[in-house]
Amino acid sequence: MKPSSFDYAVPRTLDEAVALLNGDPAAKLIAGGQTLGPMLNLRLVQPTLLIDITRIPELTRIEETGDGIVFGACVTHAAFEDGRVPDPAGGALRRVARGIAYRAVRTRGTIGGSLAHADPAADWLSCLAALGAEVIAYDGHGRRTMPVATLMTGVFETAIREGEILEGVRVPRPSKQARFGYYKICRKTGEFAEAIGAVLFDPERGVHRAVAGATEAPPIVIEDAAAFLQEDGDLDAVKARLGEHGLTDPYSLQLHAVALQRAAMEAWL
Amino acid sequence: MRNITLTVNGQSVTAQVEPRTHLADFLREHLALTGTHLGCEHGVCGACTVAVNGEIARSCITYAVQCDGAEVTTIEGFDDDALMARLREAFTTKHGLQCGYCTPGMLIAARDLVRRFEQADARLIREEMSGNLCRCTGYMGIVAAVEQVMAERAELAALPPSQATLGPAPGPAAQISGQDRQPSAPARAAEAESRRAVPTADLEEISEEGLITLEQSFVVDHPPAEVWEFFGNLPQVARCMPGAAITKVSGDRLEGEIRVKLGPITAAFAGQGRITRDAAARRATIVGQGRDTRSGSRARGRIVYVVNDDAHGGTRVEVEIGYALAGTLAHFGRGGIVIDLANRLTQAFAENLKTRLAGGDTQTADGSAPAALDAGGLVWSVLWERLKAALRRLVGGR
Numbered sequence: 001m002k003p004s005s006f007d008y009a010v011p012r013t014l015d016e017a018v019a020l021l022n023g024d025p026a027a028k029l030i031a032g033g034q035t036l037g038p039m040l041n042l043r044l045v046q047p048t049l050l051i052d053i054t055r056i057p058e059l060t061r062i063e064e065t066g067d068g069i070v071f072g073a074c075v076t077h078a079a080f081e082d083g084r085v086p087d088p089a090g091g092a093l094r095r096v097a098r099g100i101a102y103r104a105v106r107t108r109g110t111i112g113g114s115l116a117h118a119d120p121a122a123d124w125l126s127c128l129a130a131l132g133a134e135v136i137a138y139d140g141h142g143r144r145t146m147p148v149a150t151l152m153t154g155v156f157e158t159a160i161r162e163g164e165i166l167e168g169v170r171v172p173r174p175s176k177q178a179r180f181g182y183y184k185i186c187r188k189t190g191e192f193a194e195a196i197g198a199v200l201f202d203p204e205r206g207v208h209r210a211v212a213g214a215t216e217a218p219p220i221v222i223e224d225a226a227a228f229l230q231e232d233g234d235l236d237a238v239k240a241r242l243g244e245h246g247l248t249d250p251y252s253l254q255l256h257a258v259a260l261q262r263a264a265m266e267a268w269l
Numbered sequence: 270m271r272n273i274t275l276t277v278n279g280q281s282v283t284a285q286v287e288p289r290t291h292l293a294d295f296l297r298e299h300l301a302l303t304g305t306h307l308g309c310e311h312g313v314c315g316a317c318t319v320a321v322n323g324e325i326a327r328s329c330i331t332y333a334v335q336c337d338g339a340e341v342t343t344i345e346g347f348d349d350d351a352l353m354a355r356l357r358e359a360f361t362t363k364h365g366l367q368c369g370y371c372t373p374g375m376l377i378a379a380r381d382l383v384r385r386f387e388q389a390d391a392r393l394i395r396e397e398m399s400g401n402l403c404r405c406t407g408y409m410g411i412v413a414a415v416e417q418v419m420a421e422r423a424e425l426a427a428l429p430p431s432q433a434t435l436g437p438a439p440g441p442a443a444q445i446s447g448q449d450r451q452p453s454a455p456a457r458a459a460e461a462e463s464r465r466a467v468p469t470a471d472l473e474e475i476s477e478e479g480l481i482t483l484e485q486s487f488v489v490d491h492p493p494a495e496v497w498e499f500f501g502n503l504p505q506v507a508r509c510m511p512g513a514a515i516t517k518v519s520g521d522r523l524e525g526e527i528r529v530k531l532g533p534i535t536a537a538f539a540g541q542g543r544i545t546r547d548a549a550a551r552r553a554t555i556v557g558q559g560r561d562t563r564s565g566s567r568a569r570g571r572i573v574y575v576v577n578d579d580a581h582g583g584t585r586v587e588v589e590i591g592y593a594l595a596g597t598l599a600h601f602g603r604g605g606i607v608i609d610l611a612n613r614l615t616q617a618f619a620e621n622l623k624t625r626l627a628g629g630d631t632q633t634a635d636g637s638a639p640a641a642l643d644a645g646g647l648v649w650s651v652l653w654e655r656l657k658a659a660l661r662r663l664v665g666g667r
Contacts, residue, residue: 001310001329008271008288008334010445028533030335032437036533037330038311041291045533046563050288052335055445060436074436078324084433102400103381104315107324108331108437118532156532189399 003040007049014165017053018140022163024049029165031059031074032108034101035117059112059167062086068172070136073112073165081106088173089131092180096127102190116166118152121192125152126213127182129221130198131171135160138167145170149211152218178202181267183259184214195252197259199225199267210264212242212256220245229264273337274446277302278346283446286333293317293328296343304344304373308402315401318374319343322438323431325381338443340432344373352418352425353380359414367405375401379415384428389419480571480591487619488585491626496584497551497576499626503544509621521545527559536561538568551576567595588615 011017021027027049030036039045053059059074062085069088079085080097087093100106100114100123114124115135129149136145137160148169151158160166174180179201184193196213210225220242222228228237238257247253274283277300284299293310296302296319305328308314312330319328320342347353356376359365366372375398382389382397389397394415395408403411434440489496500506503523507515515525526539540559547553558569570592579585 002294003289003291005287005289008332010334010337012441033330033332033335034312034327037291037327037332038313039533040289041311041330043564047533050332054335054437055441055443057441060434060440062435072435076435076437079433079435082433084435102315103385103397104318104325104327104378104400105312107321108326110437156534189396 001041004043004046006040006047008052009049010052010055012055012057014056014058014138014167015140017051017056017165018138018163020049020051021165022140025162027051029053029116031110031113032076033113034105034109035113035119053165061168066173068170070168070170071111072168073116074110075112077101077106077109077111077114078103080111088171089180090174090178092127092131092182093171096123096182099123099184100190105190111169112166115148115151115169116158116160118154118156118158119192120152120155120216120218121194121196121214123184123193123196124148126196126198126211126219128169128171129213129219130182130200130209130211131174131180132200132207132209133169133171135166136168136170137161137164139164143167149219149221154218155216174200174202174207175204177204178207179267181263181265183262183266185255185259193259195255195259197256197261197263199229199260199263201226201264201267210260212245212247212260215247215252215256217246220247225264229260230268233261233264235261271334271337272446273334274444275336275338276340278342284333288332288334290333291329292319292321292326292331292333292336292341295333296328296341302343302345306370306373308370313402314371314374315378316371316374318377318401320346320377320381320431322434323429324433324438325377326438335437336439337445339439344377347377347380350380352383352428355418355421355425356380356383356414359417360411363414363417364410365406365414366403366410371401371403371405375403375411379411379418382415383418383422384431386419387422389415391416394419480569480593482589482591485588485590485615486585487588487615488579488583489619489623489626490581490583491623492582493551493576493578493584495626496586496622497548499622500553500574500576501546505625509618509625511617511621523557536564536566538566540568569593586619 009020011020021029026047028036028045028047030050030052031054036045054074059072061072063070064086069086071085075085077097077100080093083094097106101109111124114122118125125148133148134145135148135151136143146159153159181199183197185195186193193214198211198213200207200209208224208226210222210229212220222241228241235257238260239253242253242256247256270285270287272283272285274281282300286295293305293307296305305319306316307329308316310329312327315327317328318325321331321336321339353376356379360372360376378398378401382394386393391412394412398411398415503518504515507513507525512528513525515523517524521544523542523544526537528537538559538561540557542555542557544553544555552575555572558567560567570590573589575587577585577587
């Protein structure tokens with residue numbers, strides 16, 4: 001349970017961090033280290049260099065605009081939980097953050113780290129995909145954005161390229177009438193979910209989005225959720241739609257359909 | 270080694286540490302603060318819970334170098350804390366401990382809970398304390414102790430707020446004593462090289478016991494005879510497999526390597542194989558085994574493929590894969606993800622095969638083997654299960 005040796009660097013700017021990342025193909029970024037730490041200790045990951053990005057001021061920035069908020073990648077789950085950052089989605093982020101792992105993890109684990117790590121059962125991935133958020137990636141020359149919905153390409157794999165840093169996430173502001181529902185099924189408090197359902201119902205902006213997360217693959221994002229998700233709706237209709245997206249195992253299908261249905265009921269009520 | 274300066278229980282401490290030294294080891298081994306206990310040492314059990322800038326954290330997955338400039342408080346640092354005194358008393362009277370191993374972490378987590386909540390019922394206490402494991406008490410006494418102190422909370426003086434930053438403490442404003450922001454000489458290159466010896470194996474003795482099997486199939490638009498002939502050329506076949514390279518073929522023996530990548534986890538399994546081809550049945554069996562020299566994990570497996578006619582004049586290739594892992598990855602199960610990744614790997618192989626059969630080349634521009642398939646090859650897909658078992662309890666959705 002001791003990591004193999006690695007070197008350590010503490011850049012103070014994003015450009016320094018990118019340069020370090022490009023200078024060593026076996027380097028890894030570390031923010032809170034709440035997932036990377038265990039993997040290092042178990043020697044599942046053996047980087048030559050850890051680049052600690054938590055001392056870069058831009059990465060804890062909060063930028064509010066009329067239609068959304070940009071959160072720096074290093075904002076912790078606890079900062080959301082404690083209401084120390086604004087919540088564009090009327091408390092949805094705060095509630096989801098509070099359900100992530102345990103307090104001692106939330107104080108160090110970060111929103112950007114969670115997204116970049118791309119565990120399919122991570123809360124932010126499903127929640128932010130439902131809210132229509134985008135991540136911002138910086139490569140030393142410029143920035144590009146991509147939707148959280150398509151960020152994850154496979155287990156632990158994302159569309160972030162080599163030499164790019166996931167710098168922040170932009171969460172759009174839903175309209176005042178928007179309803180958000182989130183439900184996760186896990187056996188023990190704080191554990192990774194077995195199924196996540198997230199629903200954003202925002203008729204004013206024409207958004208009726210459902211996300212089935214924790215599928216052991218990238219989240220399933222369905223844009224016409226109103227067509228099959230209703231309050232006290234038919235679970236078979238939900239299963240049929242999830243089936244079209246490749247969920248076939250009956251147990252998994254049931255869990256995900258129930259999670260989505262409960263999220264929908266929450267959003268409708 | 271790096272210089273760090275931090276405050277531990279109110280006292281300034283400067284020390285030289287290896288970057289890989291976690292905070293708990295630093296506290297215990299460098300400062301002899303053995304009240305911080307290590308249970309699982311990978312962030313599951315909560316025994317090592319300490320406060321960093323007033324917020325609780327797991328010191329086994331927080332590295333000492335990350336705490337340069339931080340204020341750390343261990344259980345010893347709460348000796349004169351009024352709230353902690355109440356908790357100690359309540360843990361004693363309510364039987365909140367037996368062996369005491371989890372107790373320092375329990376107390377620090379409980380104090381943080383009382384600090385953050387004005388009210389908490391038993392259910393909330395259980396939720397909040399769920400990151401700390403106790404194997405003696407069954408939790409009843411612990412919950413009762415925290416409930417009692419919650420009830421007395423109003424009598425206590427105002428509790429100090431944490432110095433919470435938006436990012437993980439200590440954050441950008443903290444002083445760094447380590448002057449060198451750039452890394453020093455590569456820490457590990459020589460060490461890694463010395464472990465690159467390829468193991469030898471007696472392939473006759475590969476046990477088929479305990480192999481996990483998967484079945485895959487795919488169709489290509491070329492006649493079976495052509496596909497079968499292509500499969501006879503092993504280096505060509507390897508070029509279709511993401512991350513694979515064959516370094517030597519002699520008779521029915523081959524040596525090679527397969528590189529796999531699952532997010533931050535990378536490995537290169539080097540080893541030997543033996544192939545048996547039955548031309549009449551167009552059926553071949555490959556057995557092999559290899560070792561990832563970095564993690565010390567070993568893999569063995571068997572691939573059986575049959576080249577059949579497809580209804581539309583093409584070829585259907587049926588593949589049965591059996592594999593097993595030992596070493597770091599000894600404990601694993603099997604889940605939907607294995608099938609999912611096997612599908613992806615088979616698809617990638619089939620696509621590359623079609624390209625090559627059509628006269629194309631799957632070589633990369635510099636002539637090297639195709640890149641390792643992101644999201645893992647077959648072997649590493651089982652790691653997912655291993656990770657779920659080992660990490661799930663701790664990393665919960667973070």
